[in-house]
Amino acid sequence: MAGWHAKGRYDDFIMPLTQQQRPLYEVKAGLFKGLSHPFRIRILELLASEPELSVAVLQDETGLEASHLSQHLAVLRRHRLVASERRASHVYYRLADPRVADLLAVARALLLDMLRSDGARLADADDLPALPGAPR
Helix, strand or coil: CCHHHHHCCHHHHHCCCCCCHHHHHHHHHHHHHHCCCHHHHHHHHHHHCCCCEEHHHHHHHHCCCHHHHHHHHHHHHHCCCEEEEEECCEEEEEECCCHHHHHHHHHHHHHHHHHHCCHHHHHHHCCCCCCCCCCC
């Protein structure tokens, strides 16, 4: 595998991208990185169910310590999945784009289809919180 050293990067060898393509794939990977933690998905689901929620409500609903919630919200902001607004002493969050809710609904539908092949876990899906636009 000495050939990949000549190009300088292992990932260039695996999936060669042009200089124009690389940033697009990095942004796309960032989107999925923002979705890559169960608590971040739960936060997004909560925000999909309401126009906006305060940090206090998000903390109550997730059970996360304030510092952990803050870290997850920072990741979601960095990847442009949520937007925030400070009003007096409270900070409110909302989905940055309504299509994030659509993405969550598609992911839920895909999850349910995958679980249908595993009957034991499908019953667990009944305990998932309701998500607008997602099948039950």
